[in-house]
Amino acid sequence: MLTQAPAALNLRRLSPVDFLERSASIFRERVAVVDGAQRRTYPELLDRVYRLTRVLKSLGVEEGDRVAFLAKNESPLLEAHYAVPLAGAVLCALNIRLVANEIEYIVGHCGAGVVFYDAEFAPLLAGVSPQVKRVRIGGELAPGDLGDYEALLGAASNAPLENPVGDEDTTISINYTSGTTGLPKGVMYTHRGAYLNALAEVFHANLRPESAYLWTLPMFHCNGWCYPWAVTAAGATHVCLPKVDPAKIFELIENEGVTHMCGAPTVLIAIANYSGVRPFKKPLQVITAGAPPSPTTIGQIESLGATITHVYGLTETYGPVTACVWQSQWNGLTPQERARLKARQGVGLITLGARDVRVVRTAEDGSLTDVPRDAATQGEIVMRGNNVMKGYYRDPEATARAFAGGYFHSGDVAVWHPDGYIEIQDRAKDVIISGGENISTVQVEMAILEHPDVLECAVVAKPDPKWGEVPKAFVVLKEGRELSAEDLIAHCRTRLPGFKVPKAIEFTDLPKTSTGKIQKFVLREREWSGQEKRVN
Amino acid sequence: MLTQAPAALNLRRLSPVDFLERSASIFRERVAVVDGAQRRTYPELLDRVYRLTRVLKSLGVEEGDRVAFLAKNESPLLEAHYAVPLAGAVLCALNIRLVANEIEYIVGHCGAGVVFYDAEFAPLLAGVSPQVKRVRIGGELAPGDLGDYEALLGAASNAPLENPVGDEDTTISINYTSGTTGLPKGVMYTHRGAYLNALAEVFHANLRPESAYLWTLPMFHCNGWCYPWAVTAAGATHVCLPKVDPAKIFELIENEGVTHMCGAPTVLIAIANYSGVRPFKKPLQVITAGAPPSPTTIGQIESLGATITHVYGLTETYGPVTACVWQSQWNGLTPQERARLKARQGVGLITLGARDVRVVRTAEDGSLTDVPRDAATQGEIVMRGNNVMKGYYRDPEATARAFAGGYFHSGDVAVWHPDGYIEIQDRAKDVIISGGENISTVQVEMAILEHPDVLECAVVAKPDPKWGEVPKAFVVLKEGRELSAEDLIAHCRTRLPGFKVPKAIEFTDLPKTSTGKIQKFVLREREWSGQEKRVN
Numbered sequence A, B: 001m002l003t004q005a006p007a008a009l010n011l012r013r014l015s016p017v018d019f020l021e022r023s024a025s026i027f028r029e030r031v032a033v034v035d036g037a038q039r040r041t042y043p044e045l046l047d048r049v050y051r052l053t054r055v056l057k058s059l060g061v062e063e064g065d066r067v068a069f070l071a072k073n074e075s076p077l078l079e080a081h082y083a084v085p086l087a088g089a090v091l092c093a094l095n096i097r098l099v100a101n102e103i104e105y106i107v108g109h110c111g112a113g114v115v116f117y118d119a120e121f122a123p124l125l126a127g128v129s130p131q132v133k134r135v136r137i138g139g140e141l142a143p144g145d146l147g148d149y150e151a152l153l154g155a156a157s158n159a160p161l162e163n164p165v166g167d168e169d170t171t172i173s174i175n176y177t178s179g180t181t182g183l184p185k186g187v188m189y190t191h192r193g194a195y196l197n198a199l200a201e202v203f204h205a206n207l208r209p210e211s212a213y214l215w216t217l218p219m220f221h222c223n224g225w226c227y228p229w230a231v232t233a234a235g236a237t238h239v240c241l242p243k244v245d246p247a248k249i250f251e252l253i254e255n256e257g258v259t260h261m262c263g264a265p266t267v268l269i270a271i272a273n274y275s276g277v278r279p280f281k282k283p284l285q286v287i288t289a290g291a292p293p294s295p296t297t298i299g300q301i302e303s304l305g306a307t308i309t310h311v312y313g314l315t316e317t318y319g320p321v322t323a324c325v326w327q328s329q330w331n332g333l334t335p336q337e338r339a340r341l342k343a344r345q346g347v348g349l350i351t352l353g354a355r356d357v358r359v360v361r362t363a364e365d366g367s368l369t370d371v372p373r374d375a376a377t378q379g380e381i382v383m384r385g386n387n388v389m390k391g392y393y394r395d396p397e398a399t400a401r402a403f404a405g406g407y408f409h410s411g412d413v414a415v416w417h418p419d420g421y422i423e424i425q426d427r428a429k430d431v432i433i434s435g436g437e438n439i440s441t442v443q444v445e446m447a448i449l450e451h452p453d454v455l456e457c458a459v460v461a462k463p464d465p466k467w468g469e470v471p472k473a474f475v476v477l478k479e480g481r482e483l484s485a486e487d488l489i490a491h492c493r494t495r496l497p498g499f500k501v502p503k504a505i506e507f508t509d510l511p512k513t514s515t516g517k518i519q520k521f522v523l524r525e526r527e528w529s530g531q532e533k534r535v536n
Helices: A017-026 A042-058 A075-086 A100-110 A119-125 A149-155 A191-205 A227-234 A246-255 A265-272 A295-302 A335-342 A396-402 A441-449 A485-493 A520-528 B017-026 B042-058 B075-086 B100-110 B119-125 B149-155 B191-205 B227-234 B246-255 B265-272 B295-302 B335-342 B396-402 B441-449 B485-493 B520-528
Strands: A031-035 A038-041 A066-070 A090-093 A114-118 A133-137 A145-148 A171-176 A186-190 A212-214 A237-239 A260-263 A284-288 A306-314 A319-323 A357-362 A368-370 A379-383 A408-416 A422-427 A432-434 A437-439 A454-464 A468-477 A504-507 B031-035 B038-041 B066-070 B090-093 B114-118 B133-137 B145-148 B171-176 B186-190 B212-214 B237-239 B260-263 B284-288 B306-314 B319-323 B357-362 B368-370 B379-383 B408-416 B422-427 B432-434 B437-439 B454-464 B468-477 B504-507
Touching: A017 A042, A017 A075, A017 A191, A017 A227, A031 A042, A031 A075, A038 A042, A042 A075, A042 A149, A066 A075, A066 A100, A066 A119, A075 A090, A075 A114, A075 A171, A075 A227, A090 A100, A100 A119, A100 A171, A100 A186, A114 A119, A119 A133, A133 A149, A145 A149, A171 A191, A186 A191, A191 A227, A191 A284, A191 A306, A191 A319, A191 B191, A212 A246, A227 A237, A246 A265, A260 A265, A265 A284, A265 A295, A265 A454, A295 A306, A295 A335, A295 A441, A357 A408, A396 A408, A422 A441, A432 A454, A432 A468, A437 A441, A441 A454, A441 A468, A441 A485, A454 A520, A485 A504, B017 B042, B017 B075, B017 B191, B017 B227, B031 B042, B031 B075, B038 B042, B042 B075, B042 B149, B066 B075, B066 B100, B066 B119, B075 B090, B075 B114, B075 B171, B075 B227, B090 B100, B100 B119, B100 B171, B100 B186, B114 B119, B119 B133, B133 B149, B145 B149, B171 B191, B186 B191, B191 B227, B191 B284, B191 B306, B191 B319, B212 B246, B227 B237, B246 B265, B260 B265, B265 B284, B265 B295, B265 B454, B295 B306, B295 B335, B295 B441, B357 B408, B396 B408, B422 B441, B432 B454, B432 B468, B437 B441, B441 B454, B441 B468, B441 B485, B454 B520, B485 B504
Parallel strands: A031 A237, A066 A090, A066 A114, A090 A171, A114 A133, A133 A145, A212 A237, A212 A260, A260 A284, A284 A306, A468 A504, B031 B237, B066 B090, B066 B114, B090 B171, B114 B133, B133 B145, B212 B237, B212 B260, B260 B284, B284 B306, B468 B504
Antiparallel strands: A031 A038, A171 A186, A306 A319, A357 A368, A357 A379, A379 A408, A408 A422, A432 A437, A454 A468, B031 B038, B171 B186, B306 B319, B357 B368, B357 B379, B379 B408, B408 B422, B432 B437, B454 B468
16 A cells, blocks of 8 residues: 655655754764753754744744744754754844844844844844744843743643655755845755755764764854754764853863864964963864965964864855865875965865866856866856755845856855865955956965964055055954064065065954954955045 | 756756766876776776766667676776766666576666676676677677777767766666565666765765775675765775685785775675684774674674674665664673674664654554564564665566555564664564564574584574474584584573574575575475475
8 A cells, every 4th residue: 555656755855854853863872962061862952852843833933934043052043953944944043243233134134923032132132023022042031022942942842743844945044144245145045955065064074973063163154054964963962152262162172072163263263372272182173164274273273183174165055165175195295285285275065066166257148167277367166056055035136146157156266276176365356456466365364374473464455556456464463472564574575476565564453244254345445445446 | 147047056966976077076196996907096987987978879878778787896887887877877787696597687677778798797698689789898809799898998088078867866777686586676776866875875984085995795786885976975995806705805905905895794704714814904894784794793803903884775775774873882882792782783874864764563554653662573674765766667566565655665574672773683584483482583593603613504494393483593614613413502502592492403505695695585495395384
């Protein structure tokens, strides 16, 4: 007797919710989550996910509805990555570093009917419509709150539920771009895309059942590069970290046997320059992205006993879409040479086809042509495939623009090396053209960062009557260090051709986005105010 | 300008051919294949795949056509796993241990228009229609051959080709079951299924770019459990092995830095009992299936420096569908306890949902009910999902029967342990019911194999006037050993309850299938000849 068409048997839809159900059925004693003093096994995590799913349903959440979370890297946001899709709904994890009017815009744009929020961030909801239901995480209930997260979970049933999603192309989450310019756009991820990206992360980070993953990367950032699903798929342990604090990071790495963490180079710089810095007792895999890590940072972190893997991606690509896959023939190179190879963005992940990530030039007719693999010719990185978003939520025009020519356009400028590895030269807007020669601001920044007194820096174009544009460097020194502009320029002269040496240096703080990226456009605006154009 | 619908961008069809194209573009210096004296890099392998694809097209192979290969574990059959699908065609890798009339039946049933055959197996083609085109691999051309494999490749273009497959549910291969009874059935694999299973194998075997995989498992057996695709996906090295020969196995493991191999317990027994046995210099991952490895075999192989992972599956499940995933809380157990845990078939692979592998009983109305997880109640293992075949080729009735109740029926009898792990008790036909008590023949075999003089054994039911059935053991001793039936029975009495101890022992050779499985049905037939039924 057939109760289901045979074809359906071998075409089960892909959904990352399956990873938790599988791990809960297999890893019955393994600690799934360490969250402060709380330690929960995989069956206990699934129990809470069933409860949260029922809470969502009791709040009126239906299939396709958006559910917003404004929370730290703690259990509730991890649970949301399973319960919201299990309710058939769409997760909108909000960036806790935004300001109130940005939160107002995003909650309005995604149309969430419920927002779960950490008590600490209550002020950020100031502009959100009172029509949006509120559930409080921690602290005393405030007027307008429908309930407390733990109390609601405690009262809900933990009976198993079936994943209602039948079509794997169903949207699982919407992640709003941090938007250095213009309004934030809602990037839609699918069940299929999240599932495949999670498997790719498992491979590239080499997550194993015995791994422990420290949550240095925000879960609200590209759904934590799909690690809420990847770590669970491997049956590894999630170690929560509500706030990036080097002392706490070292404590958790040592006490919880952490084997993996992700983070932007700024996180690595904070770790390397922490006053209590000490070697890791266990090998640590560190996956970094957001900006190429400098050879200096790589050297510092790896000397503590870690291995750095550099990956690259955007919100539109579920986080990482390329990895600087290590080649055994590089093992014998000098630390400096190895660091330089490692600072490249690399190659498409294991789940990508050979033509799914390219460096191209767009012709007048919109067609895309590969740049030569000469490590010199610049082009734009474009990508397609299951690691690329479904589109921008409620913005078909922006989606069509971003997908022109059949690929997603990153806006990042790169060269292609003869060995197939991609190396970003700049954000499209950051290229400096000086006397007809292209200058990679990244290259100039790398040179400056090699100076032992420099903590961070950013290089932008500055208008120049003779050369059109020249590089100007904004530099932050390490605590207690002193350095003159002249000495730093002399340092650069030993490392860069003359035209790439900064013509001006300013010692100052750097403006950053809420996700920690340096806002070069702010610096550029400052240099170019009063000018008609932004190129010269 | 849009040259492609946006939706297609994030829904690229999954195809394992992509793994080779990616690895060739990334691992430009890595050795992809070691085949005797030949060593080829990934770009060189892809080059040959493009040439073979063109040869196929020149022979008139079109989309959906079947292409048969009768070949050893050498480069041509590995290349076929990419070139045949790249031509849009379907690979039928033939079992070289079959007899001529079986080959005749299979080539006729799959309707292959071309057969590539190793010169050594020419006699097996005796019954194949002269209408079927022949390409010879090695040796002198024979009458009727259209050409020699290497010559044809050498003359073909190596210009890149695009994978023409648009629908990931397209059939990529047909694998004929070895069929201990009845006619062989053609099991259809899809591009999607092969892709996902390959990723699962990469995870469970922990294949890394620096791994080297020894081809002890035949590539014609379930497409080598999808390892032709998995090893390539990881960017690891394929080490060919035309024939299972312990001396050659030790030589390749040592000279090629082998890190992984797969094989049935009979292969492991051959290695452990080889006269030149010696410890492995590098940690070796051994993945075994086909029968539960005995604690004795596990102990012998692991004492050489290997780690055994026990997996389970069928031709209908792309090879492995469960793995006995190791749990860190078992690390402290005694070797004997660890071996007993490891002999279990385990849990669904990472790509399977928690409900995709079950142990069930089928009710009168065809509905499936889980057996309790009590390690005692027997049921049938059933499975569904992307790791299950699309169906039997040209046999919708057998497909519908196999998929009754919405799951594929394995015919294997198992218990479900409280920790979620499955343990096979028997093939459905091998259960012995003695005085109303079920006896697992596997358990009896394990007890016998613990005797230091025993090499191999098989236990089947023998009719008995008092108890209905009793266990009878067929035993092969190690070379030069002597053992009486009385002593072996006494040995079993210290390990088994009285009703499970064999009531008869016969020292003899064991009948085996072409894939090395012991043909218990032959032994059973011998015991039951003259009886009306096969149960008592």
